[in-house]
Amino acid sequence: MRTTAGEALVPPQRRSPEGMPAGRGGAPDRRDAMQRRMARIGWGYTSPSLLVIGLVTLFPIVFSLVLSFARVRITYDGFAVEALTLGNYVALLGSGDWYYALGFTVLYTVVTVAIELVLGTLAALVLERLGAGRGWIMALLLIPWSMITVVSAQLWAYIYNSTYGVATWVFESLFGTAPLILGRPVSAIAGMMVADIWKTTPFVAIIVLAGLVMLPQDVYEAADVDGAGPWTTFWRVTLPQLRSTIAVAILFRILQAFGVFDLPFVLTGGGPGIATQSLAVMGYKTLFQDLNIGPGAAIAASTGLLVAGACLLFLRAFKAQVGKEDVT
Amino acid sequence: MRTRSRHGWRRVVNLVNLGALVLVVATALPLYWLVAGSLKPATEVGATPPSPWPADVTVANYVDAFTSVGFGRYIANSVVVASVSTVVVVGLATFAGYALARTPMRGRGPLMIALLMISVYPAIAVVIPLYLVERQLGLLNSHAGLIIPYIAFNLPFAIWIMRNYMLAVPRGLEDAASIDGASPTRTVLTVILPQVRPGLFTAGVFTFTATWTEFLMALTFNSQDAYRTVPVGIALYGTTFEVPYGTIFAAAVSVTAPIAILVLVFRRFVVAGLTAGAVKG
Numbered sequence: 001m002r003t004t005a006g007e008a009l010v011p012p013q014r015r016s017p018e019g020m021p022a023g024r025g026g027a028p029d030r031r032d033a034m035q036r037r038m039a040r041i042g043w044g045y046t047s048p049s050l051l052v053i054g055l056v057t058l059f060p061i062v063f064s065l066v067l068s069f070a071r072v073r074i075t076y077d078g079f080a081v082e083a084l085t086l087g088n089y090v091a092l093l094g095s096g097d098w099y100y101a102l103g104f105t106v107l108y109t110v111v112t113v114a115i116e117l118v119l120g121t122l123a124a125l126v127l128e129r130l131g132a133g134r135g136w137i138m139a140l141l142l143i144p145w146s147m148i149t150v151v152s153a154q155l156w157a158y159i160y161n162s163t164y165g166v167a168t169w170v171f172e173s174l175f176g177t178a179p180l181i182l183g184r185p186v187s188a189i190a191g192m193m194v195a196d197i198w199k200t201t202p203f204v205a206i207i208v209l210a211g212l213v214m215l216p217q218d219v220y221e222a223a224d225v226d227g228a229g230p231w232t233t234f235w236r237v238t239l240p241q242l243r244s245t246i247a248v249a250i251l252f253r254i255l256q257a258f259g260v261f262d263l264p265f266v267l268t269g270g271g272p273g274i275a276t277q278s279l280a281v282m283g284y285k286t287l288f289q290d291l292n293i294g295p296g297a298a299i300a301a302s303t304g305l306l307v308a309g310a311c312l313l314f315l316r317a318f319k320a321q322v323g324k325e326d327v328t
Numbered sequence: 329m330r331t332r333s334r335h336g337w338r339r340v341v342n343l344v345n346l347g348a349l350v351l352v353v354a355t356a357l358p359l360y361w362l363v364a365g366s367l368k369p370a371t372e373v374g375a376t377p378p379s380p381w382p383a384d385v386t387v388a389n390y391v392d393a394f395t396s397v398g399f400g401r402y403i404a405n406s407v408v409v410a411s412v413s414t415v416v417v418v419g420l421a422t423f424a425g426y427a428l429a430r431t432p433m434r435g436r437g438p439l440m441i442a443l444l445m446i447s448v449y450p451a452i453a454v455v456i457p458l459y460l461v462e463r464q465l466g467l468l469n470s471h472a473g474l475i476i477p478y479i480a481f482n483l484p485f486a487i488w489i490m491r492n493y494m495l496a497v498p499r500g501l502e503d504a505a506s507i508d509g510a511s512p513t514r515t516v517l518t519v520i521l522p523q524v525r526p527g528l529f530t531a532g533v534f535t536f537t538a539t540w541t542e543f544l545m546a547l548t549f550n551s552q553d554a555y556r557t558v559p560v561g562i563a564l565y566g567t568t569f570e571v572p573y574g575t576i577f578a579a580a581v582s583v584t585a586p587i588a589i590l591v592l593v594f595r596r597f598v599v600a601g602l603t604a605g606a607v608k609g
Binding site: 039042045056061067129133140141144146150151154156157159206252262279293304308 | 479
């Protein structure tokens with residue numbers, strides 16, 4: 001092993017006896033050598049991970065971009081790239097279905113993340129003030145989060161079922177009519193959002209709660225002394241301090257919601273029609289049901305690029321807002 | 329603290345307790361419906377109006393799920409895929425996380441950003457190239473065909489978690505070990521590892537949950553019945569005309585309960601993991 005060989009290079013007496021970082025009082029070149037050695041060890045430790053990640057994630061990401069520019073012909077035992085073309089993207093930009101899927105994905109992302117944020121923050125404020133039973137409620141909240149999305153999608157499909165679903169029954173007894181919840185675009189979209197909000201609000205609540213618990217208490221005492229009411233305290237003291245916590249929650253939620261696949265695929269199949277067809281569902285159908293590899297790759301790759309771009313923009317804004325040390 | 333003195337009924341009936349009640353009921357009701365449905369016979373599952381609790385409790389759905397449908401095999405597949413992936417991910421992430429937290433590697437910042445971006449990159453954007461490569465290598469419909477991409481796509485977040493935990497370990501420990509002549513690898517294994525045990529649990533629970541619930545790749549790469557994982561089995565069970573919810577829910581409860589218990593036992597670490605990177609310290 002390289003590490004045992006490296007050990008012999010730096011005898012223990014090169015380090016100061018107080019256990020200070022090596023070479024602090026020593027000669028600069030010795031310190032540089034130590035630094036270089038540690039950096040080498042660092043790369044040694046990181047390279048297996050980077051190798052796996054590079055081979056298995058970066059290669060497909062690049063490959064999918066190439067495919068998205070390819071005219072692909074399906075052959076007997078696979079497919080063949082005939083030519084490189086912009087045609088897939090031209091087709092995409094001329095496709096009403098793609099604009100709809102993009103619009104639906106953005107709407108779904110914005111609405112669910114906004115509602116989850118508000119409900120999650122409220123839930124966190126409640127949990128923070130709750131004395132008894134907080135641990136158990138947190139544990140209960142973690143169950144929907146840890147659930148297989150496919151399972152919760154089946155559960156909500158059952159709840160929304162047009163003949164024996166309990167939600168249908170509730171509407172029927174309240175209003176006398178039975179709506180086809182998953183059979184109409186607007187209610188299917190709303191139903192899908194409810195299913196997501198149920199599953200994911202706990203995630204946001206727990207993140208915000210962790211942030212709340214860590215806030216310094218003296219600020220609250222100061223606000224109390226100044227005669228600030230609970231409402232003012234929340235808006236002026238609590239919320240600004242939670243900014244970085246909430247920002248991270250938003251980042252993860254937005255990027256996850258944008259790639260949404262499992263829930264619409266199982267709950268509605270993207271229907272009725274294409275009403276709940278997200279970009280990922282559209283990409284999957286184009287790739288694996290229509291076997292339209294070029295256009296499908298264009299849908300998939302552009303979704304990936306949108307997520308990556310949003311992530312970069314967000315990190316930049318986040319860095320500017322809360323300072324560099326919070327990000328890296 | 330901001331506790332005000334409360335008197336009489338206001339001690340029990342107040343906004344906080346009311347909010348907690350709403351939270352519990354809203355979270356628990358759908359879960360109750362899942363469990364209740366799994367215990368009802370087929371006629372009661374499809375009854376109108378729905379019966380609020382199983383009038384005729386039966387375990388027939390559970391028997392059905394494990395004997396005639398073969399959910400046992402799906403569970404075995406999921407357990408193999410998720411646990412192998414988790415062990416490898418945690419092992420690799422420990423060393424990478426240590427290196428990124430403690431060694432003066434150049435380009436750590438950009439590397440961390442790149443890892444973050446890979447961990448949120450949507451799976452749909454990579455399934456087709458991975459599918460083509462796996463077909464070429466004969467990896468479709470095999471455990472390795474899922475384990476390899478699961479490792480690669482879950483490593484980045486696990487590295488983030490491990491790095492954040494490593495940052496909190498006092499520097500003096502390593503220096504003392506190094507004075508005693510321990511090699512860097514031995515230092516990591518014997519000195520650092522015990523300090524970051526919560527991090528190992530957090531990364532482990534996260535990776536396991538992510539791989540256990542993953543659907544798109546499992547659906548695309550392992551469509552053959554013998555290699556289906558739980559999410560694929562549950563999604564593809566039933567026909568367009570009839571969905572046997574009782575059996576599906578029995579399978580769902582059987583696979584949700586162990587994970588729920590796992591999460592309950594390790595809830596401290598799960599909560600910590602959810603906030604890894606969100607809150608310093």
